Structures are given as structure tokens and as C-alpha cells.
Amino acid sequence: MAGLWRHGDFLKLWGGETISQFGAQITVLALPLTAILTLQATAGELGVLTAMQFAPVLLITLFAGVWLDGNRKRPALTIANLGRAALLGLVPVLYVADLLSMPVLYAIAFLTGLLTAVFDVAYVVYLPSLVSKDQLVQANSRLEATYSIASIGGPGVGGLLVQWLTAPVSIVANAVTYLAAAVSVAAIRHREPPPDRPADRASTWTEIKEGLSTTLRDPLLRPLTVGSAWFNLFEQVILTLYLLYGVRELHLSTSLLGAVLAVGSVGALAGSFVADRAGQVLGVGRTMVWTMILGCAALGLVPAASGSPLVAGSVLAAGLFVYGLALAVFNVHSLSLRGAIVPPELLGRVTATYRFFVFGTIPLGGLLGGLLGEQLGVRTAMVIAVAALLAGAVVFAVTRIRSVGDEIFGPKETLCSLD
Template sequence: MPSASSASSDSDRPAPSSVWRDSDFRRLWAGQTVSQLGEHTGLVVLPLLAVLTLDASAAQLGVLRAVGQAPVLLLALFVGAWVDRWRTRTVLVLTDIGRTLALGAAALACFFGLLGLPALLLTAFVVGALSVFFDVAYQASLVRLVRPEQLVRGNSALEGSRSAAQIGGPALGGALVSLLSAPAAVASGAVCFALSFLSIRRIQRAESAPVHLERPGRVWRRIHEGLRFVVRDTTLRAVCLASAAFQFSFAATMTVYLLFLPRDLHLSASQVGLVLAATGPGALLGSVLAARLPGRFGYGPVLVAAAALGDGVFLCVPALHGSTAVTVPVLVAANLVFGAGGQLVNVAVMAVRQTVTPDGLQGRAAATITFVGMGMSPLGSLLGGFLAETWGPRAGLLATAAGMMLSPLVMISSPLAHLGRTLSAESR
């Protein structure tokens, strides 16, 4: 049941034939694309600066990544309640401004030689906190811009833009750290967020006026409504569990991976960027397949197969040895497969969530799933740093990659595996 405070009227929505005919959707898409580019650039720049410039240990790298991910655990539930009461355009614009200022200040600190590990930790936390607001708001914004039957195509376009950012972000981040100055590497993210601000601020579709002031008890009640809805819905509950299993193990894996590539396989920063960027073309392929495969084979089979293939490929990585002429192409192929499988899962799961969730609960449902899933990431990053420190990167990578297989196992034993070729509110 749509909420009067969050749902646009049908007359305000674009014609059902194509989401691309709506200029506001194009502005959201463009802003989200460049924002994701800035975010994925930062995900490589900050850890590589810590490892290659500040000579951070495995434990310190785990702490850095955990600090950047901690805002999900601390803020996601509150953000969901707040976003459902605010204009999503306002949230997106303000978060872009904040991230621009945060990375701009970090770039200046780096230029004057003041960007040590404490400053990196502060920057990672601020950018991570604002990214929680942005990510919840743009998902809720899509529901208010397009018709229900356009959600899969709209999600495919937005996830495709995230994939394009995955192509450029890691490669740009690795190249900037390797070839240019550290301040330029950090400033590149600020430029991306500034461009996102310029695009999203041009969205013209009016949203209903939100309530700015709310008693704390009311906020907690709205959070409880979102939690209760997700817990009682068997499909969304399975999404939460599968997401938590994946995000915990993936955060641990990536912490070890960012140490394994330069220190065990002796890849340069630009080669690390190339390897990580290979996830992007795979994700673009996954976005294309996500618009076709679920309708042909069913959402359930596609979800399980994509998760098992995409996550399982990392089990091969710890066995790599030898020259970069051999390891780099293999790593590129592995990341390509991972990107395709992960993107199929992302698009399909988002379509499932948005279909079974009423408009007035979209922000809180997204935030609840983000809280349960991404909230496990800080713990995973700390575990990854601990395993790399005590067992070594190679053994730690094998252990964390094996943990990623928990996600498809959860899907197999849940209602997600039985979803058919079409989705409806009754899918739950």
C-alpha cells in the first residue's frame, strides 16, 4: 500500500514503455554512475595508500576497512527511517556535497604531508557514513520515479552504471596511486562526487513535503516497523541471511586479497587496479543477463547458480604462483566471473525486495537488509586482517573464500530457490 508521503502519483511517473524517456531518471542514473565511480576509486585508493605509502600492516588494513564499513552497522536502520520521511533528492545532494568536502580535505592533508593513518581512518568513516545515506536514498528514489513494471529495467540500468564505475574506479585508483601524486589520487573521488551533485540536483519531479521533526519514540517505532516487516516476510528474511553470510566473508576476503596481490604475487598498484577493474565488465555482462535469464529460467535457479559460480571462483585464487604474465590474466578472468555472478544476484535480489515491499516501507526495508548484510562487513574486515596476520595472506584467502560459499547454501535452503519466472507481491 503506497504511502502518501513517499509515493508519486501515476500522472507524475514516466510512460511505461521506457524508463529512459524520463529525464529525471536519466539524471538519477548519471549522478549515481559518477558517484559510484568516486566510491569505487576510493575503495582502492585509501587501502593502497595505506599499504604502499604508509606501509600498513595486515591488522591496520583490516581496521581501516572496518572503520569505513562501520557506519552501515551504526546508522543503516536510522537512515532507513529518516529517508522514508525526507525528499530523496535532498538526501542525495547533501551526501554528495559532504563526500566532496571530506575527500577534498583529505587531499589537502595529503598534499601537505599530514595524511597519516588517523586521517585516513577519519576520512574512511565520514565517506562511509554519507554513502549509507546515498545508497538507501537512491534505491528509494527509483521506486518514486518509475512504474512497478519498470523496476527490473531501472535496477538493471542503475546496477549497470555501478558496473561501469567498477570498470573505471579500481583502474583509475590504482593508476593514480602508482603514476600520479597521492593528493591527486584522493582528489579524484572528490571530483566524482561533485559531478554527481551537479547531475542529481537537476531532478525536477516534486516529492511530497516530509516531516522534519519527529520524536525519538516515533523514529524507533518506524525502525521497528521495518525490522518486523522484513523478519516476517520469508523471502526478505532469506535475503538478509544470504546477504549477511556473503558480506561477512567477502569483506574478509577483500582485506586479505588487497594484501595478497601486492605482497605475495608482487603486483604493482596499476596491475592491482587492472585486476580489480575486471569485475566491471563482468558486472556489465551480469546486468545484461539479469534482464533476460530470470524470465527464462526463473529467479530462484538464476540466484543460486549465479551466487555459487561467482563466489566459488575465488577458491582458485590462492593456488596462483609464478610471474605476472600468468597470474594477471587468470586473476582478470576470475574477477570477470565474480562480477557477472554478483551482478546477477544484485539485480535479481533488488527486484525481489522492491516487488514485495510497499512503497511506504521501501527505505526501511532497504536499510534493514543493508544493516543485516553490510553490517557484518566491519567484523569480516577485522577477521580478514587477523587471518592474514596470523596465517599469512595465502592461507587466509583460502579460508575466507571458502566462507563465501555460505551464501548460495543459504539460498538453496530458502524460499529464494523456488522463485519462478515472474514476481508479485504474493511472492513472499
């Protein structure tokens, strides 16, 4: 533990991500509220907005993985942060100029998502080059704690900013945090070794195929990828409709909605602290299986919420607390598992492949949520999503993941191969 606290470069990376994630959590609330409150968006339009944010995962992630395997990762992190700052800074400017519309919001969401897709692959691939393998779980736990801490303060502050400044203007806070993160990453002193670029390097498509083959043929990576993709598909149905549900059906204020999200993030913070211990007690595989089931079940409280704003908010908060805790524990071990078993020369492509499938279902989930919400009603759509999540969790529980133990973090263990 003390090793990471004395690791100056990791602290810069961690600090920059903490700042940017705090701002990003403001935008998680403020961007859809801009659509709902300022532009009077329907459930279908919210689904399209979600799709625009995450569609770039399908378009660029595989190519980004190949490119990152042959290039330094840190410059990509800095450039992505600067680009996202510039794009999000346009939202309040266009709003004040009375030029903001849903098509414009779609375009900004898409371009920001494009940079985020590259950043997220680069970030995951860069971390193992910065810390040792035996520090990966601790490092990922701290990063998961970062997301949780940011999620605790971000939505609450975002809800207040929306009330004080309007939703579009509050997004400027995220632009500022991305600028600060770019400075922090640029200050890292560690220099990446030159990437290995063999003279007979295969074509881009061949390298993409290698990443796909490695991920989909490995007995651990395959069920992890499929199970996570299914989860994200139906989780996004709920997340797409959550704010619309809270504002128009439960009649919750933006500040209360932000507070509910913050309570859920307290659970995620708790999960990041207990993740390592849970893995030691239950084993990595059983921990992932049980947290997947628990997180899916907890989301069932979202469509169950009803009554007065206080009662409904309390039910939502309870569900999101348990969901956040379970998801944080799962994510820590998912990241660490992939970082430990994938050879370094394939990590960029495998990470990109994983994100292609897992995050590629998010825009589909957004569109599905919008469609189901308009055709069947918001609450019914979320009930269907919870049932699908639980079915997926049961299937995930019987895969080989359940038998994974801590031996994967041994110094010479590599389970991933192209055989």
C-alpha cells in the same frame, strides 16, 4: 526499454550515479593503497580501515530508514554527495601538508562511510518513486551496468593515477565526481509528493522495530538478508586482503592490479545485461541461487593465483570476471525483488534493515580478514573465506528463494506483511 531512455529525470539520476561511481572506484584502489604504499599499513591496519568505512552502516542505517520514510529523499542524496566530496578532498591536502596518518585516514573513512550509509538507503528508496514498478528490473539493470562500467574504467585509471600522482593525490578525482553527481541530482525536475506523516505516528524505536519485524519474519526477505550478510562477511575478508596479497605476495604493479579489477568489472557489466534474460529463463529464485554459488566458487581462484605476474594476474582476472558477472545478476534481482514486494510506506525501513545486516557484516569481515591475515597468512585467510562462502551458498540454495518466479512483479502482488 525505450521508456527509460526517454525518462529525463531517471537519466539525470543515472548519469550522476555513473559519474560518482567512476570516482568511487578510483578510491576503492587509491584509499587502501594510500595505507599500504604511503603509510606502510599492516594487514591488521587495513582491516581497521575497512571497518571504519563500513561501521556507520551499523550505527545510522536503521535511523536513516525511519527518517527517510517521513521525509523527501532527494535532498539527502545531494547533501551526501557534497559532504563526501569535501571529506575526500582533505586526503590530498593533508598528504601535501605532511599531516596524513592512519588515525586521520580512519576518521575520513568513517565520516565518508557515514554519508554513504545514508546515501545508499536514500538512493534505493528514491528509485521506486521515480520509475514505475514494471520498470524496476530495467532500472536496476542499468544502475548495475553503471557500477560495472565505472568499475571497468575506475580501477584502471586509479592504478595509473597512483603511479603518476601518488595514491593520496589521486583521490581528488573522486571528490570532483561527487560534486558533479550532486549537481546532476539537484537538476531532477520530478518533485516527490509530501511524505505521509500521520498525527499519531509511532516513535522512532517502534518504527525501527516494525522494519526489523517485516524483514526478519518475511519468508523471502529473511533468507535473502541472512544469505547476503554471510556472503558480505567472508567476501570482505578476501577484498580486504586482495591488494596486500597482490602487492606483497604476487608482486603485481598498481596498474596491473587496476587492470585485473577492471576485467572483473567487465564480467559485472555482462551480468547486468543478461540479468533480465536469466530471470526469464531460470526464474528469479533459481537465478539468484545459481549466481550465488557461481560467484562464491569463482572467488576461489583469488588465493589460487601464483607464478609470474602475468600468470597470476590472468588467474585473478578470470576469477573476478566470473565473480563480477554472477554478483551483478544476483544484485539486479535482489534489488528488484525487494522493490516489488515491500509496501512503499515500509520501503525505507526495510531497506535500512536489510542494509544494517547485510552491510553491517562488512566491517566485521574487514577486521576478521586483518586478524586472519596476520595470524595465518594472507593466502590461508582467503582460502578459509572461500570455504565459508561456499557453505553459505549451499544453505541459501535450499531456502524458499529458489521457488520465486516473475509473478512477484505483477501490479497487485505484495508478499511482504506484518502478519
